[in-house]
Each structure stands twice: as C-alpha cells, then as structure tokens.
Amino acid sequence: MTYPQLLADIGGTNARFAIETAPGKLDAIVVLPCAEYPTLSDAMRAYFANQAAINAGAANVLQAGIAIANPVHGDVVQMTNHHWKFSISAVQAEFKLTRLLVVNDFKALAMALPFLDDTQKYQVGVGEHHKNAVIGLLGAGTGLGVSGLIPTGNGWVALDSEGGHTTFSPTNQREMDILQFALTEYKHVSSERLMSGAGLKLLYRALSYLQHTAADDIDPPEIMRRGLANECAICREVLSTFCELLGTMASNLAITLGTKGGVYIGGGIVPRLGEFFSQSNFRQRFEQKGRFAGYLQQIPTFVITEPYPAFIGISALLNQAD
Incomplete structure (x- = not known):
C-alpha cells in the first residue's frame, strides 16, 4: 500500500473525504455538500485545497478509493440520485493518480462489516451470528442501499447490488393502501421509494391522505423531528411504518442470501432514530415469515453506529486489490 491515500464516500447529498496516512489511521475527514459543486472533480479539488x-x-x-451511491460498470459513472457524471480514467489522469478504485458505496460498506467492533454497532433483538457466514446489509438514507458479504477461503467478496430498486411488497391492508397511493405518482414503486429520505415524505403524504388530513409541506428531517418528539401523530406513524417496512425488507434479504452472519442496518x-428503532416493530416484522419465523429468530440484526464505515471498507478493498 502507498500512503497517504485518498478515501471518499460519495452519496446523493454529501461527499465525505479522508486521508489515510497509515493502515486504519484516518485524518482530515471533511464532509462537502454535493449540491455546492458542479462535478466530482470540483469537490475533490476543494478537498485537496482544505x-x-x-x-x-x-x-x-x-492512489485513491471512491465509494459512490451508484452502480459502477465500466469507465463512465452517472449518479442516480445526483447529477454528477464522470469518467474514472479522466479523474485518475486529472489528479495524477497511479490507481483509482471506484466501487458502489454499499459494496464498500459491506467490506467494513467484519472489522466493526461493539463500539461501532449494536444489536436489535435476539439471534447469534455465525463466524465466516454470509452477512446481509441494508441502509436507508438518500436512497436504499443493499449488499451482501460472502466468505471465501482467504477473505470476503462484497456483492454489487441494486436491491433497493426491487419492487415494494406490502404485507397488510394498510401497506396495500400506501402502495395504491404511491402508484398514483410512480409507475414502479420500488422499496427505495418508501424506505429512504424521500420515502419518509412519501409515507407522510400517503398516511395523511388515508387519514383525510391535510399534509404540511415539510421535509424528511422535520418529519423525523416531529415524530420522535411525538408532536405529530402522523409523523410518528411514518417512523413506525418505516421501521416495519425495513424489517420486512431485511428478512427478505436474510432468507434470500442465508445471512447466518447477521443483517446490518446502515x-x-x-x-438517528436511536431508541425509537430498538423499541419499534422492526424485529417483530423481521421474524414475521410464517414457516420461516424460527429460521429468522436465529439471525441477529445490528445497527451500524460508526459514522464513517465506508472509509473502512474502501480501504480494505484497496488493500485487497493491491
């Protein structure tokens, strides 16, 4: 490995940068709003000038590693939840890098999971993880990220996945009604449409409509604030519904991949939901799988609390690729 090296975690809202000066030693962590920079190169130049x-x-x-909230196939990357578009080879040449690794952000996050200790995560519900077993990963933010980690003889393989764009599957009448409302706005209602920042707003509009209540023009952070403070019954129901939907999504991932190593939520x-999430019906919905309830009860679920886990993963991928 060549140090120092640049690590970046690019989401639809923020671009996070750090310099790794030695194995596992991160310095100069800076978060830049993507909207303030026309291109990725502009954001990188601003960071290098910091x-x-x-x-x-x-x-x-x-050398540098970039984890980005987008599929990465070939040289050109066009972000799904932001307007940035760039050529990997052109960025490498512009910054005179001997190597530039660009991967999906949840592939990088998945690679971080084996390295997280108990101070960087907490468990929700029961279950015990098996060592050297498949691990699942979900993460709701600007979008809904999905990945998995497969053990090999000498390490791990992280899956490139766009599982957040799978079709949303309701499990009860209320969720069917929510889906019906969402279908008036979208031809295809993916899981990401409801389990993301924008999804909180869509859930708020849907539940307001179903309860014949006028919806305020508020953004996701305000929905979360009102819900957690119990200032708005519908906002609180939004958060409860979100947790339940995520529980079903996590259980689908668990039985699809056979995640005996657990499912992690990033x-x-x-x-930000804190204790509300732990007390929600997330785990109940995770185990609510009929004949497979017993199977899922054995699989642990964890919430990632490490603020910059993708840096750990992209560093591991750089090391692995070396």
Missing part, C-alpha cells in the same frame, strides 16, 4: 487535507499530505496522494436514517 488546510487539514494539506497537513495530512494531500499533495503526496498517489445509512443515515436508522442511527
């Missing part, structure tokens, strides 16, 4: 990055040795960076939303 005094903390300069002090960490940004001028000596020769992204920006769930950690």
